Amino acid sequence: MRGERAGQGRPLPWRPRLPARAAYALHALLRANVLYRRLAEAVERHPRAERWFTAGEQVVKEQLFGCQMCGQCALPSTGYACPMSCPKQLRNGPCGGVSGTGQCEVYPDRTCVWVIAFERAEESGHGRDLDLMQRPVDHRQLGHSSWLNYWQGRDDSLWADVDGQADRPALTPPPRAASR
Amino acid sequence: MTGVAMTGGPMTGGPPPAGHLGAVLRAGQFAVTAEIGPPRDADASCIARKAALLRGWVDAANVTDNQGAKVRMSSLAGSLLVQRAGVEPVMQLTCRDRNRMALQSDLLAAGALGIPNVLLLTGDHPRFGDHPDAKPVFDLDGVQLTWVARTLRDDGMLMSGQSLPTRPRWLIGTVENPFAPPTAFRARRLAKKVAAGAEFVQTQYVFDVGLFARWLTAVRELGVAQRCSVIAGVGPIRSLRVLEFIRTGVPGIHVPDDVERRLRGVRSDKVAAEGIELCVETIQQVAEIAGVSGVHIMAFGFEHGVPEIVERAGVGPTARAGRSLALSAGNGAVDPACSLEDRSNAG
Numbered sequence: 001m002r003g004e005r006a007g008q009g010r011p012l013p014w015r016p017r018l019p020a021r022a023a024y025a026l027h028a029l030l031r032a033n034v035l036y037r038r039l040a041e042a043v044e045r046h047p048r049a050e051r052w053f054t055a056g057e058q059v060v061k062e063q064l065f066g067c068q069m070c071g072q073c074a075l076p077s078t079g080y081a082c083p084m085s086c087p088k089q090l091r092n093g094p095c096g097g098v099s100g101t102g103q104c105e106v107y108p109d110r111t112c113v114w115v116i117a118f119e120r121a122e123e124s125g126h127g128r129d130l131d132l133m134q135r136p137v138d139h140r141q142l143g144h145s146s147w148l149n150y151w152q153g154r155d156d157s158l159w160a161d162v163d164g165q166a167d168r169p170a171l172t173p174p175p176r177a178a179s180r
Numbered sequence: 181m182t183g184v185a186m187t188g189g190p191m192t193g194g195p196p197p198a199g200h201l202g203a204v205l206r207a208g209q210f211a212v213t214a215e216i217g218p219p220r221d222a223d224a225s226c227i228a229r230k231a232a233l234l235r236g237w238v239d240a241a242n243v244t245d246n247q248g249a250k251v252r253m254s255s256l257a258g259s260l261l262v263q264r265a266g267v268e269p270v271m272q273l274t275c276r277d278r279n280r281m282a283l284q285s286d287l288l289a290a291g292a293l294g295i296p297n298v299l300l301l302t303g304d305h306p307r308f309g310d311h312p313d314a315k316p317v318f319d320l321d322g323v324q325l326t327w328v329a330r331t332l333r334d335d336g337m338l339m340s341g342q343s344l345p346t347r348p349r350w351l352i353g354t355v356e357n358p359f360a361p362p363t364a365f366r367a368r369r370l371a372k373k374v375a376a377g378a379e380f381v382q383t384q385y386v387f388d389v390g391l392f393a394r395w396l397t398a399v400r401e402l403g404v405a406q407r408c409s410v411i412a413g414v415g416p417i418r419s420l421r422v423l424e425f426i427r428t429g430v431p432g433i434h435v436p437d438d439v440e441r442r443l444r445g446v447r448s449d450k451v452a453a454e455g456i457e458l459c460v461e462t463i464q465q466v467a468e469i470a471g472v473s474g475v476h477i478m479a480f481g482f483e484h485g486v487p488e489i490v491e492r493a494g495v496g497p498t499a500r501a502g503r504s505l506a507l508s509a510g511n512g513a514v515d516p517a518c519s520l521e522d523r524s525n526a527g
Contacts, residue, residue, distance in 0.1 A: 087305055087307075087316070088275075088302060088303075088305060088316065088318045088321070089318050089321075090302060090318070090321040090322075091321055091324075092321050092322070092323035092324065092369070092372055093323070093365060093368075093369040093372065094360065094361075094362065094365070094369070095302045095322075095432075096301075096302070096355065096356070096357030096360055096384055096431075096432045097304065097305075097357075097360070097431030097432040098357075098360040098361050098362075098431070098432060099360075099361075099431060099432070100359075100360075100361070100434060101361075102361040102362070105304075105305060105431035105432065106305045106307050106308075112361070114362070114365075115361050115362050118362040118364070118365050119362070122364075130365065130368065131368055131371070131372065133323065133327070133372060133375060133376065134321075134323070134324070135324070136280065136319070136320050136324045136328075136339070137319075139319075162372070162375045168327070168330060168331075168375060168376060168377055169375075171324075171327050171328060171331045171339065172331075172337075172339065172341050
């Protein structure tokens with residue numbers, strides 16, 4: 001088959017180019033706070049600024065993580081391996097078709113992104129993150145900046161924590177997380 | 181054998197599922213399920229013939245959903261035909277071909293038609309099916325689909341938040357592959373599906389009983405086996421060609437070396453019998469493992485062989501009833517036009 005190229009709408013299992021520890025450190029720098037919130041609000045007031053900001057985010061995250069610009073970033077909960085780069089875009093863990101050597105069912109020359117996510121999360125002490133219940137993707141956010149969404153608290157309900165014996169968490173996020 | 185009845189927890193929330201399979205599992209009896217692949221045409225009689233071969237020998241039969249990413253009659257219609265033929269269906273539903281709207285409407289339809297069980301899975305990617313040019317949907321994943329189904333049934337609510345005046349009542353099943361990497365995560369992945377609402381799980385083919393038992397230990401330690409009945413997937417390897425195919429051609433199936441040696445170690449005309457013997461032994465071995473609630477026999481194109489396997493293993497409704505139906509020699513083969521050779525991972 002011809003050379004595979006990742007891109008929006010064409011997910012390819014992606015081995016991140018940033019070590020997990022560096023990614024967690026970067027996240028600490030970008031953690032939501034009131035300054036980032038104001039910045040995000042200011043950027044969104046100006047369509048051209050938002051376009052540039054989003055394009056910048058896309059370039060960085062495509063190179064590092066094979067980002068598909070879903071606009072609702074799961075990276076902090078997946079060992080910074082992008083689940084949207086899975087050909088089935090599974091957000092709750094690997095499918096049953098992973099080969100015995102950990103290769104993707106669809107692209108056998110590539111390692112399953114969930115195998116990568118599991119290794120990275122476990123090695124960096126974030127293994128329990130993979131037990132989070134990831135809610136369905138809101139496809140209206142495709143192409144939007146997930147950083148702007150995150151800084152303004154729109155990402156608060158992307159996943160739900162679940163205790164092994166607890167009741168099923170609510171599938172529909174609380175109203176606060178309604179998309180714009 | 182220790183069938184774990186599903187008590188407490190998720191079973192107490194909604195209306196009790198109405199089917200026979202659910203009753204068998206709740207009673208802690210050892211369940212037997214098999215599989216019926218719908219035909220690649222509009223022939224309803226084919227399904228009825230396959231169902232007739234299984235009637236009385238299994239507690240329920242899965243009706244597959246475009247198995248192996250190849251177009252067939254829909255699992256909803258297939259389930260209805262299986263039900264009419266006197267076998268309880270388990271309607272499979274994958275995320276490959278439908279977005280969240282279509283998935284919900286098919287789940288509601290299954291409820292309206294009285295389909296007693298649904299089995300929710302991610303599904304194979306279309307790339308290796310008969311329409312590799314198709315758009316893969318995967319709007320939801322297997323965990324989310326299970327979550328949606330449980331919310332429909334127990335909360336009477338669509339994903340949109342709208343309420344359902346009449347709720348579906350099916351039992352909710354899912355799948356897991358204990359043998360695929362990252363194996364250390366596989367019990368936890370099932371735990372997510374159970375947290376989302378799964379009440380029973382059918383596994384990928386078990387050829388490595390030791391590995392399966394270790395996975396089940398992890399499942400039990402997570403407290404999951406107490407809330408979800410575990411049904412082990414088994415099936416006969418009836419030729420070296422099939423052995424080679426499932427080792428190399430089907431994602432996610434693990435065949436250990438000793439199984440391969442055993443099948444290659446017999447005369448070529450004895451491979452089929454050896455494969456069936458191996459399947460019978462596997463059923464008997466997994467039945468001895470604490471926490472196993474049943475077996476799921478995947479024998480595509482060999483539906484006529486399921487009664488023999490079930491009888492020799494001493495499981496299923498017939499064995500439970502203490503009857504010994506003489507295997508009728510006239511069971512014969514399914515006509516080739518409706519036999520299925522596609523095997524595939526459950527996703």
